[in-house]
Amino acid sequence: xxxxxxxxPRGARVSSALLLxxxxxxMPSRNMRRLRPALLLAAVAALAGAAAAxxxxxxxxASESGRIRDPAWLPDGKLLRLVSLGQRLALADLYWLRLVxxxxxTLLAQQAxxxxxxxxxxxxxDLDPRHGYAYQVAGSNLSGLxxxxxxxxxxxxxxxxxxxxxxxxPFYYGFNKYFYEDDFAEAAVYVRRAAELGKRPHLALxxxxxxxxxxxxxEYRAAIGFLEESIRQADPDLRAxxxxxxxxxxxxxxxxxxxxxxxxxxxxxxxxxxxLRELVERGFLPAPPQDPSGGRIEYDPATGEVxxxxxxxxxxxxxxxxxxx
Amino acid sequence: MTRTLAIAANxxxxxxxxxxxxxxxxxxxxxxxxxxxISQLTLGEQFRIIANVATGSAQLFGTLxxxxxGVALLSxxxxxxxxxxxxxxxxxxxxFLVGKYLGLLATxxxxxxxxxxxxxxxxxxxxxxxxxxxxxxxxxxxLMLVQLAVCGAFAVLFASFTTSxxxxxxxxxxxxxxxxxxxxxxxxxxxxxxxxxxxVRVLDVLLPNMGLLDxxxxxxxxxxxxxxxxxxxxxxxxxxxxxxxALAAFVFSKRDLx
Numbered sequence: 001x002x003x004x005x006x007x008x009p010r011g012a013r014v015s016s017a018l019l020l021x022x023x024x025x026x027m028p029s030r031n032m033r034r035l036r037p038a039l040l041l042a043a044v045a046a047l048a049g050a051a052a053a054x055x056x057x058x059x060x061x062a063s064e065s066g067r068i069r070d071p072a073w074l075p076d077g078k079l080l081r082l083v084s085l086g087q088r089l090a091l092a093d094l095y096w097l098r099l100v101x102x103x104x105x106t107l108l109a110q111q112a113x114x115x116x117x118x119x120x121x122x123x124x125x126d127l128d129p130r131h132g133y134a135y136q137v138a139g140s141n142l143s144g145l146x147x148x149x150x151x152x153x154x155x156x157x158x159x160x161x162x163x164x165x166x167x168x169x170p171f172y173y174g175f176n177k178y179f180y181e182d183d184f185a186e187a188a189v190y191v192r193r194a195a196e197l198g199k200r201p202h203l204a205l206x207x208x209x210x211x212x213x214x215x216x217x218x219e220y221r222a223a224i225g226f227l228e229e230s231i232r233q234a235d236p237d238l239r240a241x242x243x244x245x246x247x248x249x250x251x252x253x254x255x256x257x258x259x260x261x262x263x264x265x266x267x268x269x270x271x272x273x274x275x276l277r278e279l280v281e282r283g284f285l286p287a288p289p290q291d292p293s294g295g296r297i298e299y300d301p302a303t304g305e306v307x308x309x310x311x312x313x314x315x316x317x318x319x320x321x322x323x324x325x
Numbered sequence: 326m327t328r329t330l331a332i333a334a335n336x337x338x339x340x341x342x343x344x345x346x347x348x349x350x351x352x353x354x355x356x357x358x359x360x361x362x363i364s365q366l367t368l369g370e371q372f373r374i375i376a377n378v379a380t381g382s383a384q385l386f387g388t389l390x391x392x393x394x395g396v397a398l399l400s401x402x403x404x405x406x407x408x409x410x411x412x413x414x415x416x417x418x419x420x421f422l423v424g425k426y427l428g429l430l431a432t433x434x435x436x437x438x439x440x441x442x443x444x445x446x447x448x449x450x451x452x453x454x455x456x457x458x459x460x461x462x463x464x465x466x467x468l469m470l471v472q473l474a475v476c477g478a479f480a481v482l483f484a485s486f487t488t489s490x491x492x493x494x495x496x497x498x499x500x501x502x503x504x505x506x507x508x509x510x511x512x513x514x515x516x517x518x519x520x521x522x523x524x525v526r527v528l529d530v531l532l533p534n535m536g537l538l539d540x541x542x543x544x545x546x547x548x549x550x551x552x553x554x555x556x557x558x559x560x561x562x563x564x565x566x567x568x569x570x571a572l573a574a575f576v577f578s579k580r581d582l583x
Contacts, residue, residue, distance in 0.1 A: 081508055090378055093373065097366050100366070
């Protein structure tokens with residue numbers, strides 16, 4: 001189809017739809033033709049202005065975008081792993097960076113909630129179960145900053161299952177048990193594990209202290225066995241300290257046995273014994289107690305106090321979260 | 326054989342003129358270079374972020390190159406009918422296809438080499454020592470090439486019998502299935518249902534286990550990797566890709582090219 005209608009050049013193909021209905025096209029005036037570029041420019045400027053104004057109004061939303069809010073909704077780490085298409089390590093790092101930012105932002109927040117810390121740590125460690133540092137940082141912050149001890153224990157336990165050779169994980173778990181949960185026997189078990197894993201005999205000192213706090217027969221025996229093993233591995237300086245601690249543990253174990261015998265005596269007889277030999281005579285102790293620290297075991301019938309003439313009374317150093325506040 | 330190698334050399338020259346490939350390589354290099362900056366956002370563990378972002382980018386963009394270039398190199402020859410001129414000579418269709426695949430493989434090897442060099446430069450810049458080269462670096466990038474060879478084999482297979490759009494979709498689906506299967510395999514094997522175990526056995530044959538061709542962990546964690554392990558993984562990948570290319574050659578030789 002060719003024609004000259006509507007100013008079309010001859011030979012140009014024109015759709016029949018454009019020819020119907022037939023209308024007169026008014027040519028713009030000269031003034032209008034002059035104004036057209038200015039009008040177009042004004043329209044573009046108006047659009048740019050609207051976009052800039054809208055963007056400025058959306059600045060708070062843009063700053064919030066991607067920020068993890070409390071309470072948190074986060075995807076499931078196992079599901080993310082399935083769809084990671086071989087990029088699970090890079091994805092784990094992405095969530096790790098979000099965890100680091102989240103801790104920083106929450107520390108600066110007016111009302112810190114920490115709801116997202118445990119889910120974030122779970123995502124990171126589901127994607128990369130060997131990310132030992134993530135367990136460590138999440139575990140220590142969940143207890144130390146967020147005071148979410150159950151979640152801290154859970155992430156550290158997961159870490160100990162997945163990265164069994166990282167000594168800091170049982171160490172932090174033991175610290176939780178000692179400092180926040182008053183479970184000294186459990187704390188001693190995990191600090192001993194940390195000392196063994198990390199080849200750090202000086203942690204045996206801490207483990208021994210925790211055993212003293214727990215005041216349980218099997219804990220004293222565990223601490224003694226562990227200290228003896230650590231002494232064999234330690235350098236001379238540390239060995240001297242460990243030997244001193246071993247003497248203290250043995251002395252405390254003896255004092256603890258005597259204290260328990262005294263309590264049993266008093267419960268049955270309704271009075272305190274006049275001297276320690278009476279405990280042996282009445283069958284509360286198998287033999288007169290010997291002081292492992294080289295002194296003698298002293299007993300005050302007036303107060304019921306038992307102590308070593310060298311080490312003193314059984315009084316382990318105790319500083320937990322509750323007592324430190 | 327000589328003709329097949331000549332086709333491979335020509336395919337490499339053709340691939341090196343592809344703008345798409347250069348775009349993807351530049352993206353990968355920018356990300357690998359950027360890994361050093363990204364690592365500054367974290368608290369400790371910078372090495373793993375550089376290693377993971379760099380190897381992840383190399384793998385992602387390498388896969389895209391393998392898929393798009395693999396499909397394009399064969400589809401274009403068929404669509405433009407330029408393959409007729411080659412096939413009119415004493416070259417079998419299988420030889421033609423294998424030549425195209427070998428050319429693609431050479432291109433992928435060059436890409437992996439460039440990305441490995443960029444990653445090594447970033448890690449060297451951060452650590453100041455080349456110790457990371459001793460633990461899993463060459464194994465990780467070597468197996469990445471094998472992984473890309475499997476992707477390229479699927480691209481050639483699908484391009485040998487369907488349109489370029491469908492071939493791209495099918496290839497990406499096969500690669501995704503290979504990655505997802507390597508993740509779900511262990512879960513399925515743990516389920517008490519016997520049918521799932523049978524399904525896993527079947528999929529073990531049908532799908533490429535991309536997880537077995539992935540040693541990025543070894544570089545991140547400095548794991549010692551034995552030569553025997555790398556050899557076994559490479560044998561699996563090369564064998565798998567070879568079977569797929571053989572299937573592609575068979576399909577292509579039976580295709581009606583009119």
